[in-house]
Amino acid sequence: MTLELLSSNKCFGGWNKRYRHRSRTLDCEMVFGIYLPPQAVRGAKLPVVYWLSGLTCTDENFMHKAGAQRLAAELGLVLVTPDTSPRGPGVPDDPEGAWDFGLGAGFYVDATQHPWAQHYRMHDYVVRELPALIEAEFPVSELRAISGHSMGGHGAMVCALRNPGRYRSVSAFAPIGNPISSPWGEKAFTHLLGDDHATWKPWDACALIAATRGKDCERLPILVDQGEDDEFVDLQLKPEVLRASAETSGYPLTLRRQPGYDHSYYFVASFIEDHLRYHAQHLAQPSA
C-alpha cells in the first residue's frame, strides 16, 4: 500500500485528508495533508497549490488555521501540505533540542553533511517525490503552484527559482528572504550544508534572483506579503534585502507591506484569499 489514509473530514463540500507514506527521498515515513475540493470529487483533474509551513509546524497548521479550503472549493484548487522536516526513528534532531532547527525545521534544502544528508532532503521531496505521488494517486493535473510562510516562504521561493517551468506561480508570506544572512538560516545551513558559504547561495532566494540577471530563463513573478509588526522582520526575514535584490536584477517581485500584521496565522488567514486568487489566475492561463 503506497498511501495509508489517516483521517478524512468533509470540508466546504470537498475532503480534507491526511495520508502517511514511505518516502524514499527522506528515508522515513512522512505524513501530508491534501484538500480535494468538490470539483475533484466529481472527477475533474485540478491544479495543485503546494503549501510549505514554517518552523515548528506540521502538515496540519495551514489546514486548521488559514481558512484556505473555502477558496480552494470556490476556485477548484487542490491544496497539498507536506510536513516541515523528515520525522521518525533514526531521524536526527537539533543537538540541543532547539525549535529552530531539526525536526519541524528542515529548511527545504538537500543536506550534504553528516548526519543530516541521509534524511534531510526536503527540497527534493517537495519538488519531485511528493508531486509525483500526488499526480499518480489523485485527480490532479500537472499544473502546480507553490506558496508558504516564513521558513516555508523561503522554501516556496527557492523551489520556484531553482526549478524553472515546474510551477505556474509562486508566493510567500513573511518569508525568510535572505537566509544566508539570518540567524535561523545560518544555523540550519551550517548543519545541513557545511561551513563553505559558497554552497549556501543556491538555497537563498536573493542569491538565486541575482543569478537570473541577464539570463534568458523564465522569471516567474513572486508575490510576497509581509506584516509590518512582524517581530522577526529585521533580524530573520529581511524583506528589504529581497526587494533590493529583485530591483538590482530587474526581477518581477511584488512585495506588499501590511501595517499592523504580525507573524501569526491570523496574518496568513487575512491574506490567503489574495494569494489563492493569484495562483488560480496563473494556473488558468494557457501554457506559454
Add this chain to the structure above:
Amino acid sequence: MTLELLSSNKCFGGWNKRYRHRSRTLDCEMVFGIYLPPQAVRGAKLPVVYWLSGLTCTDENFMHKAGAQRLAAELGLVLVTPDTSPRGPGVPDDPEGAWDFGLGAGFYVDATQHPWAQHYRMHDYVVRELPALIEAEFPVSELRAISGHSMGGHGAMVCALRNPGRYRSVSAFAPIGNPISSPWGEKAFTHLLGDDHATWKPWDACALIAATRGKDCERLPILVDQGEDDEFVDLQLKPEVLRASAETSGYPLTLRRQPGYDHSYYFVASFIEDHLRYHAQHLAQPSA
C-alpha cells in the same frame, strides 16, 4: 486592573485579542478571546456574538479554526469566546481525569453539588458576568447573539431558552440536544446537579422547549446544523429528539442535516458563514 491583555493579533483589519480576568462568579481567573472587527476599531458600538465551544476546548479553538473573523469583519460583529470551564488552582477536575467532564467540560450549568458548586457556574458567567464585563470595557452594544458547538451548542440553546429577551438570535452546530438522555450529559449533571433528575430539566434544551408550550413568552427561533456522519449523533447529540420536542411544542427550530460532515471544526468552518449571516440579520432588526 480588570483585564490583563495576553495577546493581540491583527486579523482581517481588526484585532484578535485574549484577556485574563478574575471571575467572581467562578471564583478563579478566566481567559477569554475577543475579535474586534475594523468597525469597532473605528469606534462603532457593535453587537456581540458569543461562541461556546465543546468538550476539551478553550477560548482559542474557534478563533483558530472556524474562519469566523473574515465574516465578522464584513458584517460588523464582535466575537467573544469564553473558556469551557473554570480553571486554575483549587478548581476540581474529573475524579478519574476523563476528558468529558471537569476542566474543559463545564457544561454551561450552575452546579449545586459539592465540590463543584464553588466554581462550576458557567451559565451565570456566560449569561451575566462576562457580558457585563464586555459591555463595560469594549465598544459594543447590548445586542447579543449566542452560538456554539457540541457541548457549547447545548450551552447556547439553554442560555437563550432560559433567558428570554437576552439574545436576539441563537444557533448551534451539532449540539448535545437532550443532555439528560446522553451519557455525556448524565455524567456531568450527576456530578454538578446531583441525583434528582427533576433538577436536570431546566438545563436541557428539549425540556426547556417543551416548557414554553402554551406560554406567552418569547420563542426565539433556533438554527441547528448537524453533520450526518457525526460519530456522536445517535448516542450523544440526539437531534431527532430535539426536532420532535420542537414539533410537539410548535417551537421554531430549523434543523439542517448536512450529508457527509462529521463533528470536527472542518464542519463548523464550512457553515459558520450561514450562522453569522443569520445572527447579523437578527441583530440588525429593530427592537420588538
